[in-house]
Amino acid sequence: MTSVSIIGGSGYGGGELARLLSAHPHLELKQVTSRSHLGEYIYQVHPNLRKRTQLKFCDPAALELVDILFLALPHGQAQNNIEQYAKLAPKIIDLSADFRLRDLALYEKWYGDSHAAPEWLGKFVYGLPELHRTELTSANYASGVGCNATASNLALLPLVKAELIELSAPVLIEIKVGSSESGSEGNTGSHHAARANVIRTFSAFGHRHTAEVIQEMGLKEVSLTLTAVDLVRGVLATAHAKVKQGITTKDLWKAYRAAAIENPFVRVVKEQRGIYRVPEPKILAGSNYADLGFELDESNGHVVSICAIDNLMKGAAGSAVQCMNLMMGWEETSGLEFSGLHPI
Amino acid sequence: MTSVSIIGGSGYGGGELARLLSAHPHLELKQVTSRSHLGEYIYQVHPNLRKRTQLKFCDPAALELVDILFLALPHGQAQNNIEQYAKLAPKIIDLSADFRLRDLALYEKWYGDSHAAPEWLGKFVYGLPELHRTELTSANYASGVGCNATASNLALLPLVKAELIELSAPVLIEIKVGSSESGSEGNTGSHHAARANVIRTFSAFGHRHTAEVIQEMGLKEVSLTLTAVDLVRGVLATAHAKVKQGITTKDLWKAYRAAAIENPFVRVVKEQRGIYRVPEPKILAGSNYADLGFELDESNGHVVSICAIDNLMKGAAGSAVQCMNLMMGWEETSGLEFSGLHPI
């Protein structure tokens, strides 16, 4: 069995990793760290893991050598200790924003801060398999992905890959998100009485995840608007772009179908009947799927491309495990077989 | 006391009218019709009215003459009987879509049907007081407003009125809506187990309410995208437009403040601290306010203008009562004083 540990296991990303890794067919989950919950059973913090693991949270200082190390720390921490972590394991996958951007200037612009380990930026492969599958198969280090960036990048992927949209026209992406995006700690605004029932546009533009869309899609004029809604898990990105002259719905179908064929976790949802005609995040809770849909207004070239994901899965831990599968030469879908639920 | 009746009182719009009119200081609510609930107490269908009114739903055929008549029928019905209704009352306010559009061609394009009483289109004033206050003071007939159109029009009002945006650039409006928009009857998609937790983009473009934005704002390239979220009452419109060269945040502040001063139910919400920094529909449930906010990216002229309303109030019954107040020469806010709740 391959050994794996998680640094930072008490947050939602760390908990989702613990769920996936403890059930993964090729792995033994050895250690999970948490300073704030030191000594507690993991299942006391992540109650879905009761009867699934008897591990307790351990001290980061007690970490042993492993084959694979996952980092699930708050943004800004991994870059300070990456040298030390690299001594613990030959392969590292980091869920934070620390190693997502290749370009130091881009990082400094969007994060408003200098980077503690800029020489490591180039060593990490951006951890979205749908964009970097080949590089990941030979990578030792994979970054995490921003959940909103992932929904945006996958909404745009078929359009950009098949060169269907005008890159000069601004691309506007409206994103609706659930409350698990704000982390497990919560804040006054996430108190249930304040957060329930909301439709709250908390970022009109300038969200940090925009940088990942710029980097990965090669777009210059792209804007993300984020609105919190009443849901725990899930992101829906609704991207508005302009197709090139003459592009038809048929061309789009071809591009979207190709994405679904090439990528085991991409599906196209575009039905004429029934309740579930378009991508919806609710049925994806716990699954690693990205559901894509689109509508083209042929009268003016306005294309609306939609992507639904579970922010903690395809938008975080799920893509990270998928990266690991590729890096280790395992079946890409190993340990990610859960289909999601209906109804939910 | 002025007498008033409601035709079509068992739906959500009719119920909201019954709530407002039965508590209005200048009115006596005489009759409320419902074919499907004939003979039942109104409070059996609208349980919030128990101990507030002892009226029973009556047959439309039994309607008596009144001073004011409200129509709250499903779209397409009022136009067939408008001549008959006009004999019952000198003043009529219709909540449906039948008399919102001035231009028959616009109606036929967006509703895909001919109109049964085209000669009446010109007799109705579009029932949004923030746009037609003066005309309403001398009107006998006021139309209803589309809830999504109202959130859109009010989001755009300060920008268009002060001529701050490029009318040639496309305007894109992303709208998030609660479940009461789909009416009181429901459908398979509105079953709680299917509708709870959704983020469902059910109209990428082409929604009928677009016609009201075109008509009222003088915009040609405008697109509404609608997404259902988990909420009962409320609409949030997030409009994306391009300001003219040189327009600054200060100019926008001026325009939005002016709207709030001119209109008793318009408020500007743009805070630097606290939980409630932007307009949110949840705190508006039952109130007639329209809360406006905005953000301007001065680097590229991208303005995001936000409007939150309660779809059953400012987006339907509330605006209708406000119209009545103007038509009758009463205080514009009469019977609409409820402030909304916090928390909710």
Added chain:
Amino acid sequence: MTSVSIIGGSGYGGGELARLLSAHPHLELKQVTSRSHLGEYIYQVHPNLRKRTQLKFCDPAALELVDILFLALPHGQAQNNIEQYAKLAPKIIDLSADFRLRDLALYEKWYGDSHAAPEWLGKFVYGLPELHRTELTSANYASGVGCNATASNLALLPLVKAELIELSAPVLIEIKVGSSESGSEGNTGSHHAARANVIRTFSAFGHRHTAEVIQEMGLKEVSLTLTAVDLVRGVLATAHAKVKQGITTKDLWKAYRAAAIENPFVRVVKEQRGIYRVPEPKILAGSNYADLGFELDESNGHVVSICAIDNLMKGAAGSAVQCMNLMMGWEETSGLEFSGLHPI
């Protein structure tokens, strides 16, 4: 105009008082204190009050003399300063638990603590008008009520008053509550991602509000079980008791109808058709109504009595304002006319 101030205005109870008192026909709201939000506009914390009041939160030390003083402090604080508050106003209404219990021993047993001003316990009238209307008309001091205790007491009121139940048989009350019960500060368990979708029985028995049921209903064997559910405002108490031999459904109807006739805010909800057949808290949000219903199993005498209220209104601020109306000789319903909404 009568002058009124609120000590402790930033919590949910204080905010609800500010909403009610600023719109009350006989009152001028003079001051509202908050140490944590000193100098902020009240509407920045309670956004529903924007355009309704221009007051800012002031320092408790700056309080001026008024006719009526409302205390909306966390439990345990009012008792330490009651002498000082009594110098500020001839009439005081306290929302906290400090002066609800007449018997010092009962207080010490359920609150596990000594009382800082035991000599004041006898000066306060328990602030539920449905139980103490006459005493309140001549009272200078009224206590608050526990929201869960209020739902329980009103569920039992018709049964106890008409002497229909066996007082020797244990009474079991199952209570379901919304998240606003836990206050505006929130805690890790009230974080939306943790609190949404819950059915969480957080108190099997021994809840402090039990003491108020014991005191007011004269019951010895009574147990309250509390379960948190996904809702912001609202409490439903479902009380299980045993009726005396021979008591029929007809007897119960008589007792419940009497309660509705005697009390302007009590309603009986027991319908054979439609959606809303039983009391439900959701339609009571913002209203001061207590809706009562019941079912009797005549085969074994098991009676289920149900009471729905808005915990921030009838269960807190609403009853407090109702007490004030009685204490001042005003119409009991003054300022409490909001009917509640449907749908919501």
Added chain:
Amino acid sequence: MTSVSIIGGSGYGGGELARLLSAHPHLELKQVTSRSHLGEYIYQVHPNLRKRTQLKFCDPAALELVDILFLALPHGQAQNNIEQYAKLAPKIIDLSADFRLRDLALYEKWYGDSHAAPEWLGKFVYGLPELHRTELTSANYASGVGCNATASNLALLPLVKAELIELSAPVLIEIKVGSSESGSEGNTGSHHAARANVIRTFSAFGHRHTAEVIQEMGLKEVSLTLTAVDLVRGVLATAHAKVKQGITTKDLWKAYRAAAIENPFVRVVKEQRGIYRVPEPKILAGSNYADLGFELDESNGHVVSICAIDNLMKGAAGSAVQCMNLMMGWEETSGLEFSGLHPI
């Protein structure tokens, strides 16, 4: 591979079976019937199954012979065709209420109707493995279980098995349920705008599932009270009983721990710290666990026993698959390994 088919696959129970059976390691899912969705892909109705099965709903008349047949029809239908179904497969598991009760008189009393195949009542084993594991290993026919009955029976199991409670004292069970209990068709009361935010006690006593508690627990005085809350999947049963003289918390711990050791899907949740101290259904969505907890008031012998389950899993399809595993001699947990999610 063993072959399996589902009769009645478009409802929630049938959909959950399709999810479980199509991913089960020992099975090939051959046919799924639906009259109303004939010819549609299963994933058009159950969108979580897209990319998981390419089966289309088929006509019941086209059913082929299989090793195992699951019936997921509305109550009352299976009993009319059981002879015919028995010819299709040697082993049948029925999710409906048709074959749950051994005693025809009990059936007629609670279902108010005669039974179409009374001679089959004795052939079916009641399909809750925690109660009938041994019989199931040699059974050909297993009944379904009522979701509310299952939460009730499992809440009582440790108490009854260890003979800790007074069987003469009445047992009262308060049950809170999500909206998926009402089936996939919905009704006017399940319309989202009506059903969201509810706390609705829709059955004070007399619910049909009571019969299963009487039969399985040997209780005579037992009452189920059901309250709908805002959740899709999940049931929480809170049972109130009286322990025998002298029984202590320690005795209860022993009984509950024994249940968790004997049953792979039973867990005891009783924590002193953290957010998740008691059983909660939300984290069980999609899992087959039954989480149990309890509190004993040693001063009066009042025990509160709590059981949380997913009504579509342990309360329906999950228990049915668990029965199948036992009937086929497979690992009891096969195909039921999903742990559930946190947060959700």
